[in-house]
Amino acid sequence: MEVKIGVQHVSREISLETDAAAQEVEEAVEKALSSGSALRLMDSKGNLSIVPAASIAYVEIGAAKKGGVGFGML
Numbered sequence: 001m002e003v004k005i006g007v008q009h010v011s012r013e014i015s016l017e018t019d020a021a022a023q024e025v026e027e028a029v030e031k032a033l034s035s036g037s038a039l040r041l042m043d044s045k046g047n048l049s050i051v052p053a054a055s056i057a058y059v060e061i062g063a064a065k066k067g068g069v070g071f072g073m074l
Helices: 022-035
Strands: 002-007 014-017 038-042 048-051 056-061
Touching: 002 038, 002 048, 014 048, 022 038, 022 056
Parallel strands: none
Antiparallel strands: 002 014, 002 056, 038 048
């Protein structure tokens, strides 16, 4: 699923694809915001994104990953 994170005072958002469920991402965001610790999300390629909770403007949690178009296999 696609997750977009808006960061205060930055014109571009952070966008990543993750294998985590929407509920897991939501819980991680709520935990970071309530505790003031950094939001840590792992993308589907194994890269870790860390965003300080105080800098988070918004988090958009998209729908589950859509199927590809064409004849190729994934």
